[in-house]
Amino acid sequence: MLCGAKVLIVDDCTLYRDYLAAVVVSHGAVVTGVAWDCSSLLACxxxxxxxxxxxxxxxxxxEMLLRRALQSSPAAGVVVLGVSGDDESEIVRCAEAGVAGYHLRAEAxxxxxxxxxxxxxxxxxxxPVISAILLHRLSSLASQRQKPGRDLVLTAREIQILSMLEVGLSNQEIAARLCIAVHTVKNHVHSLLTKLGVSSRAQAAALARTILPDENPI
Known part of the structure; x- marks a missing residue:
């Protein structure tokens, strides 16, 4: 039994919507409202x-209604219905949006x-079908993530700057040591972050030990 769970139903098919409302009520839920478009959803x-x-x-x-449901009622758990187990892209999009549950077309x-x-x-x-799809997606993302390795090619200047990032020097300090403009240093740092597949100087510094030669004078 659903023990008084408060349920809002979003469906533009009146017959199916009414049937679903009757079913969940018969299992002990309370239907707080039904919606079929954005305005009726927000009103509910x-x-x-x-x-x-x-x-x-x-x-x-x-998809727009799903986003609005998640945004307008963040405390509610959103369950998506009518999703095909073969539609991996839709399943992943729903997961990325933040749904709390799925009910596939083939399920009872x-x-x-x-x-x-x-x-x-x-x-x-x-x-288990949804879990397998989401795990496969995570595995694919992990394999696609850029990782520095043998194929990484850094210029001599980038190696110098990376070694300085490793010891925590600022852009101004790097510019002074190399006798170049600060904006030039910024360009090199941006190029380094892109090549290394990281988003911050700290992450680049953390990778420096595995990338730089054992002896790399600053």
Whole structure:
């Protein structure tokens, strides 16, 4: 049973929306409202405090409605419905948006009740199919992440500057040591960060020991 869970349903098919509302109520939930577009969604969120928002991804402008649901009611757990297990890109987009649960087209009604109950309790829940897709996505991102290695080519000047970053010198101090303009140093540092695949000087300095020759005089 759903033990009074407050549920908001977002679906532009009246028949399916009404059926879903009747089903969750029969399992002990309270339907705080139904929505079918942006204005009705925002009106429902303003008037109630749903604990779970069900978004049918077959609804027109579903991705926009999903974002609005997450933004307008951050305390609610959002569950997406009607997603195909073969649509990896949609599953990943929903995960990146911040959904708390999935109910695939091939899954049963009892599975949906379990998802709603878990999400209402503050948990994240998805099927093994979803888990496998998300893990595969994480693995792909990890393999694509740029890592400095044997193929990394730094100029002599970049090696000098990287060694100075390693010991914590500022752009002004590097410019003074190399007798070059500060903006030139900034350009070299930007190039270094890009080549190393990092976003900060501290990260570049941390990688310096694995990249620079054992003896690299500053």
């Amino acid at each position: 969120v303003d008037a109630t405090t749903p604990g779970v928002i069900l978004v049918d991804m077959r609804t027109r402008d579903s 009604l009892d599975d949906l009740i379990v998802v709603i109950r878990k999400v209402a309790a503050g948990e994240f829940l998805c099927s």
